[in-house]
Amino acid sequence: MDKMIVVEHLDKTFKKTVKQPGLKAGFKSLFKPQIETFEAVKDLNFEIPKGEIFGFIGANGAGKSTTIKMLTGILTPTSGTCLINGKNPQKNRTAYVKDIGVVFGQRTQLWWDLALQETYSVLKEIYDISDSEFHKRMAFLNEVLDLNTFIKDPVRTLSLGQRMRADIAASLLHNPKVLFLDEPTIGLDVAVKDNIRKAIKQINQEEQTTILLTTHDLNDIELLCDRIFMIDRGQEIFDGSVSQLKQRFGKMHEVRFEMTQQLEVERLDYHQHFSDLKVIKDGLQVTIQFDATKVAIPDLVKFTLSRANVKDIAVKDADIEEIIRRFFRKEIENV
């Protein structure tokens, strides 16, 4: 196995000044500040083989950005090491940046007032790409990301979806071995998300680019990631395949029925007809939590409608934030 990223015992501690309430205490802390340490990343260990799409998942504040900043050389770890393509991001900075591409979904690395084409010409010089390599590369990126229709437009006039395609192309211009994608589909509509995902998949397959992807979108994870690594409060809580994760969060699906009469609620016996589900009855409401790989939603709905007068039905999809929360509350066992 060709290891592209190796992370060992990675830690990051931030120092924070604690502000004391009150004028006197505030004045005192000006001269004698009270410093607290905060562990944003705690003893992370993982290896990513060449060509893998690695889903790096966690709730807000879990420590994803801090980890990515250490992997891309922006932050220095408090302790532990990371090696990307055998290089230390903090030590071999100049050589290292040629190996990586970075896209932050919330920010752009493009120049706002330049036409997109000119941005690429500037990047060509920065990365010292030869003319022939540049033309070959642009042809490939044009084909995969469909840039032609807007490549002459200033970046500020691009739609969010066009801007994201343009940013991904910019990060790949120098043909990096590793691509860091931080929320690449955030804020995009369904059709555009789909195009971006197809492009990411194609680039990964054709060029064997190793991709570290952070996202809160469950579809990104399902459609793109070979493997999921989940963290919470800076620590690993899950490392496994998408299907392993699905087995876990499958139980997270929830259907809620509201009946018209209490008697109907009491009469409903789901356990006689279905196995592996949790039924919570509360007044006129019946909430069923189940594993969608074992129980079909239409069967549950049919069963209920044939036995009771249903006033309302709500189906709740599992979302990643909820899975992570349940993981942490130990409602789901670790794999």
Ligand SMILES: Nc1ncnc2c1ncn2[C@@H]1O[C@H](COP(=O)(O)OP(=O)(O)OP(=O)(O)O)[C@@H](O)[C@H]1O
């Ligand atoms: N420079 C800093 N100084 C102090 N604390 C910081 C600093 N950077 C991050 N933190 C804290 O570290 C924790 C992890 O933050 P981080 O940005 O890595 O989370 P995240 O998983 O990327 O979250 P999100 O999904 O919201 O982007 C948070 O509690 C944050 O407040």
